Amino acid sequence: MMSVKELNPELQSNLPGVSIEAGFDTNDLVVNIGPQHPSTHGVLRLVTTLNGEVVKEMEPVIGYLHRSKEKMGESRSLFQYQPTIDRVEYLSSFYDHLVFVNCIEQIADIPVPKRVEYIRVICLELNRITSHLLWFGTFLLDLGASTPFFWCFRDREEVFTIFENLTGARMMYNYFRFGGVNNDLPAGWLEEVRAFCNHFPDRLDEYEAVATKNPILMDRTKGHGIMTKEFCLKYGVTGPALRATGEALDLRKTNPYSVYNELDFDVPTHTGCDTYARYLVRVQEMRESIKIIKQCIDKIPGGDGGALAILKKEVEAKTKEAKKNPEIVVPHWDKDWDTMGKKINLLTYKPPAGEASNFVESPRGVLGCYIITDGTPKAYRIKWRGASFSNLSALPELMKGHMYSDLMAIFGSLDVIMPEVDR
Amino acid sequence: MNEENKSPEQAPETEVIEATPAIPAGMFGALLESKGISAEHLGNDAKGTEIIRLTAEAILKAGELLKGDASSKLDMLLLVTGIDWKTHRESVYHLYSTVHYHSLIIKIVADANDTSPSLYPVWPAADWHEREAYDLMGIHYEGHPDLRRILMPTYWLGHPLRKDYKEEDPRLVWNRR
Numbered sequence: 001m002m003s004v005k006e007l008n009p010e011l012q013s014n015l016p017g018v019s020i021e022a023g024f025d026t027n028d029l030v031v032n033i034g035p036q037h038p039s040t041h042g043v044l045r046l047v048t049t050l051n052g053e054v055v056k057e058m059e060p061v062i063g064y065l066h067r068s069k070e071k072m073g074e075s076r077s078l079f080q081y082q083p084t085i086d087r088v089e090y091l092s093s094f095y096d097h098l099v100f101v102n103c104i105e106q107i108a109d110i111p112v113p114k115r116v117e118y119i120r121v122i123c124l125e126l127n128r129i130t131s132h133l134l135w136f137g138t139f140l141l142d143l144g145a146s147t148p149f150f151w152c153f154r155d156r157e158e159v160f161t162i163f164e165n166l167t168g169a170r171m172m173y174n175y176f177r178f179g180g181v182n183n184d185l186p187a188g189w190l191e192e193v194r195a196f197c198n199h200f201p202d203r204l205d206e207y208e209a210v211a212t213k214n215p216i217l218m219d220r221t222k223g224h225g226i227m228t229k230e231f232c233l234k235y236g237v238t239g240p241a242l243r244a245t246g247e248a249l250d251l252r253k254t255n256p257y258s259v260y261n262e263l264d265f266d267v268p269t270h271t272g273c274d275t276y277a278r279y280l281v282r283v284q285e286m287r288e289s290i291k292i293i294k295q296c297i298d299k300i301p302g303g304d305g306g307a308l309a310i311l312k313k314e315v316e317a318k319t320k321e322a323k324k325n326p327e328i329v330v331p332h333w334d335k336d337w338d339t340m341g342k343k344i345n346l347l348t349y350k351p352p353a354g355e356a357s358n359f360v361e362s363p364r365g366v367l368g369c370y371i372i373t374d375g376t377p378k379a380y381r382i383k384w385r386g387a388s389f390s391n392l393s394a395l396p397e398l399m400k401g402h403m404y405s406d407l408m409a410i411f412g413s414l415d416v417i418m419p420e421v422d423r
Numbered sequence: 424m425n426e427e428n429k430s431p432e433q434a435p436e437t438e439v440i441e442a443t444p445a446i447p448a449g450m451f452g453a454l455l456e457s458k459g460i461s462a463e464h465l466g467n468d469a470k471g472t473e474i475i476r477l478t479a480e481a482i483l484k485a486g487e488l489l490k491g492d493a494s495s496k497l498d499m500l501l502l503v504t505g506i507d508w509k510t511h512r513e514s515v516y517h518l519y520s521t522v523h524y525h526s527l528i529i530k531i532v533a534d535a536n537d538t539s540p541s542l543y544p545v546w547p548a549a550d551w552h553e554r555e556a557y558d559l560m561g562i563h564y565e566g567h568p569d570l571r572r573i574l575m576p577t578y579w580l581g582h583p584l585r586k587d588y589k590e591e592d593p594r595l596v597w598n599r600r
Contacts, residue, residue, distance in 0.1 A: 068583065233548075234547045366501060366519075422574060
């Protein structure tokens with residue numbers, strides 16, 4: 001039998017009064033954590049072999065949420081498939097749409113107007129905030145703090161209302177289109193976003209005042225779940241978990257897509273490598289998202305939707321009249337103000353044959369989509385790369401030698417979401 | 424004092440890594456050819472990522488080279504997937520460099536028995552990804568330490584993402600009628 005000392009040499013100092021050298025005189029105990037466990041955020045089963053209270057081995061059993069997203073993509077047209085991809089990762093579903101839409105845009109060479117790119121970035125960054133807020137609330141809930149959970153949901157509701165005003169849906173948006181977005185911004189929408197951006201940092205200060213320097217949180221997170229850069233590369237771990245090792249890998253900065261190269265923001269990193277570092281990186285990322293959204297509101301071509309809609313109607317009417325009467329002056333309309341780069345009839349749309357792969361920085365790491373088309377309305381092959389899939393694969397080695405009670409703190413810090421793992 | 428002494432030591436190290444120039448886009452195939460490994464250049468995908476096809480014999484050697492070479496440094500495996508081309512199956516590996524921030528797609532055709540060498544020895548991240556490709560596409564990865572089903576239940580028959588897949592499991596109620 002392995003002694004606890006062998007499993008974790010550093011453990012001795014944490015357990016005063018327990019003679020670790022002698023080992024515990026018990027047999028290994030196999031515990032099934034999940035599939036229905038409040039802290040696994042979905043349906044995850046962890047077959048854990050415990051030696052006393054120390055995790056000796058762990059095997060994640062996944063697939064409980066497998067909804068055959070890839071097979072669905074091959075068996076229905078892109079138009080029919082599009083509403084279902086929100087469910088690949090339902091906490092940040094704008095990102096799923098972005099990779100999917102980007103792949104088809106690149107295969108079919110569809111231009112994307114500037115205004116659309118800015119609308120998309122605002123949506124994406126707001127979505128990052130809602131996703132991180134849910135993580136913040138549930139992570140602290142796992143550690144025993146229940147109040148921040150309700151605070152975070154209050155703020156999430158505000159953002160969801162903003163999304164609802166734009167897309168009509170609170171979580172499953174289905175808003176991005178090939179080369180555009182479904183509808184232009186409603187009047188006053190940007191002001192709603194700005195109001196949220198103005199008061200949200202203060203709220204975040206409030207949450208941080210409660211949590212960040214909290215001795216219980218620090219005790220349970222500092223020095224636990226150490227992931228070095230080599231460890232992250234070994235398992236393909238990306239996102240805040242990788243940035244908490246000091247590696248500033250953020251695809252928005254390193255391989256800019258959309259209009260991220262026109263925006264000024266920092267990539268928060270930390271060198272702690274532990275659960276606490278991952279916490280700090282995520283909180284800082286929310287502040288950076290606010291910074292990005294504020295710039296987008298100022299920079300968006302065409303400005304608010306209300307005035308632009310009136311102008312568009314006038315332009316359309318005047319262009320019709322101008323055909324009959326050449327003396328009528330048509331007001332200026334910039335191509336950047338369009339909400340669709342190219343008119344596409346989605347019902348009969350057939351992308352040309354080709355293949356494209358896109359990777360974006362989702363709140364959980366690198367989210368990717370790999371599409372092969374063959375000239376029919378259906379895709380020949382669609383493959384999703386969920387960041388959580390790779391991040392979860394690192395958990396067994398990460399947990400080895402840790403106390404059982406640290407499991408949910410460490411697992412929570414990876415921010416794994418099961419629908420993205422199983423797809 | 425210690426901190427002051429450390430910082431100048433660390434600075435040149437990082438500079439050395441950055442000083443190695445990244446390989447120009449579309450030159451991964453040429454890099455492998457120059458080291459005596461035959462690689463078929465398949466052009467670029469729609470985003471501009473280079474695609475190369477490697478043979479099963481050369482893949483492990485090429486993998487070590489692409490991962491270790493200072494100008495390519497493809498140290499992160501992003502995704503592994505299988506494609507069913509009806510006549511044969513193909514594995515696709517997406518690689519990314521956390522040093523030079525460039526990426527590469529490698530394709531390997533599986534043989535008639537649907538076996539393909541595992542890239543687990545080079546990129547351990549392939550573990551779960553290859554299990555998924557085996558589960559859904561039925562490509563057997565030789566050298567994989569633990570090739571089991573991952574998403575489908577262990578008792579599942581067939582590989583669902585194959586184009587000729589039909590749900591003929593007699594245990595399903597609708598197949599008994």
